[in-house]
Amino acid sequence: MHSIEALQVAVARLQGRFTLRSLGALLARAGMPNGRVDRPGGWFVRQGWTPRPGAIRPRPLLSKPVPDLPSPKVTRYAEADVPTPYGTFRFVVYREDETGQEHVAAVRGAVRGATDVLVRVHSECLTSEVLHSLKCDCRQQLDLGFERIRDAGRGVVIYLRQEGRGIGLGNKIRAYALQQEGYDTVDANRLLGFEDDLRRYHVATEVLRDLGVGSVALLTNNPAKLDALREGGIRVSQRVPLTIAANEHNRAYLEAKRLRMGHVE
Numbered sequence: 001m002h003s004i005e006a007l008q009v010a011v012a013r014l015q016g017r018f019t020l021r022s023l024g025a026l027l028a029r030a031g032m033p034n035g036r037v038d039r040p041g042g043w044f045v046r047q048g049w050t051p052r053p054g055a056i057r058p059r060p061l062l063s064k065p066v067p068d069l070p071s072p073k074v075t076r077y078a079e080a081d082v083p084t085p086y087g088t089f090r091f092v093v094y095r096e097d098e099t100g101q102e103h104v105a106a107v108r109g110a111v112r113g114a115t116d117v118l119v120r121v122h123s124e125c126l127t128s129e130v131l132h133s134l135k136c137d138c139r140q141q142l143d144l145g146f147e148r149i150r151d152a153g154r155g156v157v158i159y160l161r162q163e164g165r166g167i168g169l170g171n172k173i174r175a176y177a178l179q180q181e182g183y184d185t186v187d188a189n190r191l192l193g194f195e196d197d198l199r200r201y202h203v204a205t206e207v208l209r210d211l212g213v214g215s216v217a218l219l220t221n222n223p224a225k226l227d228a229l230r231e232g233g234i235r236v237s238q239r240v241p242l243t244i245a246a247n248e249h250n251r252a253y254l255e256a257k258r259l260r261m262g263h264v265e
């Protein structure tokens with residue numbers, strides 16, 4: 001590396017005046033091996049180096065799903081009635097043709113052609129739903145979704161297999177490690193080189209189309225999900241909020257979702 005560029009890097013690091021991408025570009029220009037940091041397992045992650053909290057320059061939030069990706073085709077693969085604490089649901093499994101990735105819709109009652117059908121589009125969260133993590137509110141949201149649908153007598157929970165807002169289980173736990181150092185959920189994901197939210201909802205629109213739902217009353221606190229479904233051609237008649245009480249572990253997370261990712265209640 002040329003000394004002047006090494007100096008620029010050092011100064012940028014000290015002042016915290018960089019975004020991950022701009023620093024990655026600077027390192028790449030300076031010829032540093034693995035200078036890219038805008039991808040999982042980038043240079044800083046592997047070196048165990050992280051900038052101090054607050055050192056990341058804020059940039060526009062990207063809480064909407066990533067656009068311009070081709071819509072995955074899904075095929076209805078299997079279905080059966082399954083008893084749950086919320087009554088019997090028909091579990092309908094869909095497979096993405098290209099990847100074989102499986103998703104499931106839990107359907108209660110007759111939804112084909114019906115309007116204002118309660119729908120929860122829920123992204124997998126193994127850590128809270130199975131392993132009892134209290135760091136997020138996913139499990140409570142899922143349970144509340146089932147409860148509301150039971151009470152209404154009709155509805156759909158679409159369970160999408162996209163762990164950790166789409167970054168995967170291992171990277172989600174890496175983000176938790178960064179959060180232990182004081183970063184919030186958005187900055188932690190950015191440090192790992194991910195956009196704020198990689199979740200995609202194309203599968204949900206395909207599933208709703210296949211089920212023939214006339215119009216959707218969407219159970220969510222995330223307005224971006226409404227936009228995503230509408231952009232996918234689904235009629236969304238209203239948003240139904242899911243109010244979850246914070247606990248001492250997820251208070252900061254819920255606050256970050258509200259303040260930094262546009263979630264409302």
Ligand SMILES: [Zn+2]
Nearest residue numbers: 125128136138
């Ligand atoms: Zn979660």
